[in-house]
Amino acid sequence: METRELTYFVAVAEELHFGRAAERLGITQPPLSRAIGQLERRLGATLFERTSRQVTLTEAGAVLLQEGRAALDAVVAAERRVRRTAQALTGRPSVVLASKAGASAELLAKLLHAYDAEPGAAAVEVLLCGPGQQEGLLRDGRADVALLHRPFDSIAGFDTEELVTEGQVLVLPAGHPLSTRTSVTLAEVESLADLPQPRWPRRDGSYPDGPGPEVRDLTQLRQLVALGRTCTVLPESVRADLGETLVCVPVSDAVQVTTVIAWPPHSRSKAVAGLVRAATAG
């Protein structure tokens, strides 16, 4: 199976429409139809059920979508990492570390400081991204190592080391009735009709339904909390960079959040190893 065929298949499987998929791929529809047909013949499996009005995935197709995405990610990751190591030879080597913007800020600072002190430390490019994106960055080679937060981020398929575990706090606008409490429960948080929970984007970028505001990052979120439009439950460490207008109250029954450092399981990179060492030593 060639990566070209896989790319074509994934495009059709995602669009469920040959014409749009072809457009996305920058080719015309006929060769795409033929490529998929040929792939099906070679695999001995029907991947799509198609009428002239509708295209649906078969079970075999669903399997190929899942596995094929992983395979394609692995291929482009290989490509990117080779490019980067080649560049590294003509300059100071560098690693890309992905972290959620705003999360684990203090930990990240300490980590970078500790690693920089190591002899032969590489330049660390920090890639701050939205929640749920680090996984993809790590999988397709745009990042070499990432800070993830269990149980929110999936660590499936990566090697990890635990760094810190912390409880969660409710972040409220100052002056809210609950802001003087010493502790609240999740049930109380969810029943706050005046401060509906914010809605985060799914993998595909769409938002679930609900009354709360749509948010993409912590800066937005902080602003919306300060404006009294929402409240949110976050790991304790956010306390560090909250201003005067926001208040934290521990949530007694929220799950513990563990920050882990994660990397692709076969990483050969000395820089990644050094970062992991610096992280776990600190």
Next chain:
Amino acid sequence: METRELTYFVAVAEELHFGRAAERLGITQPPLSRAIGQLERRLGATLFERTSRQVTLTEAGAVLLQEGRAALDAVVAAERRVRRTAQALTGRPSVVLASKAGASAELLAKLLHAYDAEPGAAAVEVLLCGPGQQEGLLRDGRADVALLHRPFDSIAGFDTEELVTEGQVLVLPAGHPLSTRTSVTLAEVESLADLPQPRWPRRDGSYPDGPGPEVRDLTQLRQLVALGRTCTVLPESVRADLGETLVCVPVSDAVQVTTVIAWPPHSRSKAVAGLVRAATAG
């Protein structure tokens, strides 16, 4: 990057010889040279340092070998798993479970029994293989789920659930001086000049140097122990199928061995989920 190019690259990287690599690939040397050259140009990286007498990997080449193998495995795994799910639709679905021949026999039997009792259980094909091979089987899709033994097998990149943890015992021919002891230490085992430790094959099939006999599986090993040519340290559960001629003595300071059930992190398969459930429930 096309999988064909990756396959070519891996062949050359493994052989470090264009002629032999071409032969292995079933093509002639010139197109192979061109394919590699083109790949290097497209990646903007030199992958091999070649004189007319010697080919060596560059650092970028080493990275591509590592990542490229993983990527190729992912591609062929996708292919195999699609083929298998398509077959499964025209008959009873089946899962392939890989386990080291001879290891965890009792656990495996219990697991299969428990799973068979589930409603809608798939047929389980058991693939008994040599030590260190399960990882590859799972990675390239020949197996869907495997029983691994930490810390011997690498679980990097898989999802796992721990099943049992056990100590290790020294397996000796009956009548050996140490066979009457209630416990021994690793130091004692290693100093047994009359019974040198057996040598297991590496990934590539070659054997390390040393005085002990070369072994490929537990049956061979058991026979060699019985013949008084070697001794070995194995998890306790081997006691179950040792005959009269072999004796076990607990090793006080050997690492604990954990048997885990492992599967590719994105597995969609109900059968795999069922097996994992049966394993952890038992």
Next chain:
DNA sequence: GCATATCGATGCCTGCGCGGTATCGATCGG
């Protein structure tokens, strides 16, 4: 109910690129 639009499949053609043969050029051994 007929005309029309939509959409995937098919037939046909062209050009690129993969693979083969022949050969060159560099390096090492005798």
Next chain:
DNA sequence: CCGATCGATACCGCGCAGGCATCGATATGC
């Protein structure tokens, strides 16, 4: 210095990917 080894290059032919035109099926509008 000659020959053997091995990767690179030149040249050629064929297969296949991709484009255009069109077909057949199905849902939609008047």
